[in-house]
Amino acid sequence: MKGEGFVRRLGFALQGLRHTVVTERSFRVHLVAAAGVLAVLLITRPAPVWWAVLGLAVGFVLMAELFNTALETLADHLHPERHPVVGAAKDIAAAAVLVASGAAAVAGLAFAVDWLGG
């Protein structure tokens, strides 16, 4: 049944989320930061567009972390020994998290300027 398939896939996704929360300290740090952003939004109650901008920014960071973890997990399993290519792949995945975090910081700064200015 179609509905059952969706529930199964949702279960797999939640399992991946749980695995990342349990194993990745940096993901837990980003989850705390995401909770902080949500608290700021609830307190300041800005225009809906800011909910969208900051929600997307937070979502991209968490998504980058999840892809980073997926790549690390797979690389460590397929090639447990050290290798320059594995190192480069991990560095690139970490760069994706850095870029997403930088963009989120810019969005947060823009929100702060707008909120303090208004």
Ligand SMILES: Nc1ncnc2c1ncn2[C@@H]1O[C@H](COP(=O)(O)OP(=O)(O)OP(=O)(O)O)[C@@H](O)[C@H]1O
């Ligand atoms: N198998 C490997 N071969 C070569 N270099 C590696 C290898 N594993 C890790 N590295 C290098 O060490 C860095 C850290 O890798 P590691 O797997 O420890 O992730 P991490 O930075 O601790 O990430 P996280 O905290 O998300 O687990 C990589 O970005 C890469 O430069």
